[in-house]
Amino acid sequence: MxxxxxxxxxxxxxxxxxxxxxxxxxxxxxxxxxxxxxxxxxxxxxxxxxxxxxxxxxxxxxxxxxxxxxxxxxxxxxxxxxxGPAPGEPKRGEYLSWLFYRPGVMEPAFMERRFGIKHVYGAMGWAPPEEVEEMLNSHLSKNEYFLGDEFSAVDIMVGGGLNFMLLFKMANETPVLKEYCARITARPAxxxxxxxxxxx
Ligand SMILES: N[C@@H](CCC(=O)N[C@@H](CS)C(=O)NCC(=O)O)C(=O)O
The missing domain is CATH 3.40.30.10 (Glutaredoxin)
Structure with a gap:
């Protein structure tokens, strides 16, 4: 168990x-x-x-x-x-990328805004919040869910995190992000x- x-x-x-x-x-x-x-x-x-x-x-x-x-x-x-796609299935790479993106890129960027932390960008590893926001908005304006038409664990791990960050004003709300979060948070689970x- x-x-x-x-x-x-x-x-x-x-x-x-x-x-x-x-x-x-x-x-x-x-x-x-x-x-x-x-x-x-x-x-x-x-x-x-x-x-x-x-x-x-x-x-x-x-x-x-x-x-x-x-x-x-x-x-x-x-x-x-x-x-989530298994090894060898289509979109496995995209799946792994998003799972690592949340703690490695998205969280540090939005925490920076919330807590006034100054990260070092570029070669030091982090990305500015505006760039992350632009990337998420662009991706979700073309895709219903992170991996395309189908709901996946990315929508829980990255989407759920994004929903939280919008609620706590770490990320800026846009119609694209608002509609996406409404879609995932309507799920019974x-x-x-x-x-x-x-x-x-
Ligand atoms: N990178 C970790 C972060 C885990 C984390 O920081 N969890 C918080 C709660 S949301 C916690 O347990 N904080 C208490 C502590 O650090 O002592 C993950 O994604 O699992």
Missing amino acids: ITLYHRPQTRSSSIIWLLDELEAPYQIKLVQSIRGPDGSGAIDPSNPHPHGKVPALQDGGETIYESGAIALYLTDKFRKKKL FRRMMEQDARK
């Missing part, structure tokens, strides 16, 4: 949404505490994540952390709903995750 270490209204909520969409069996272990943005608070010693963060996932003898890695692990393992998180 898969165990998800979860704290409501955090990045682990996306994994609940994904597990539901995949119709995968799992159990939740609620992590009692995580540190806040200012470093205050404590790490729950029962959380197997090496930094005491969420999400963390355990399956058999394996502990998986980093949201993108967890999403890839799950979509490779649970193939009934085909929420998203609604169930939100209701479940609100109860805990």
Whole structure:
């Protein structure tokens, strides 16, 4: 049985949404505490994540952390709903690119805006928020979902993150992004995750 270490209204909520969409069996272990943005608070010693963060996932003898890695692990393992292309299938490369894009490019760009962090662009690795916004708007103006016509785990991991960043004014709302987020958040599994998180 898969165990998800979860704290409501955090990045682990996306994994609940994904597990539901995949119709995968799992159990939740609620992590009692995580540190806040200012470093205050404590790490729950029962959380197997090496930094005491969420999400963390355990399956058999394996502990998986980093949201993108967890999403890839799950979509490779649970193939009934085909929420991510398998190795050798079309769009596998695009799929991997987007899963890495969220933590590697999109999050740093929009966090920079929210928290006034000054990243170093170009050769140092990061991209400016305006450039990221332009890229996302351009892509989603031509595609219903990140991978084209079909909903995939990218819409949970990148789309769900984008939805959060629009709500918290880290990204600028445009008609394209607003319509896209309305499309993905209308899904029953998203609604169930939100209701479940609100109860805990
Ligand atoms: N890059 C990680 C980030 C995980 C992360 O920072 N999670 C936050 C909650 S959204 C957390 O647990 N923070 C508490 C801490 O850092 O102690 C991922 O995508 O999984």
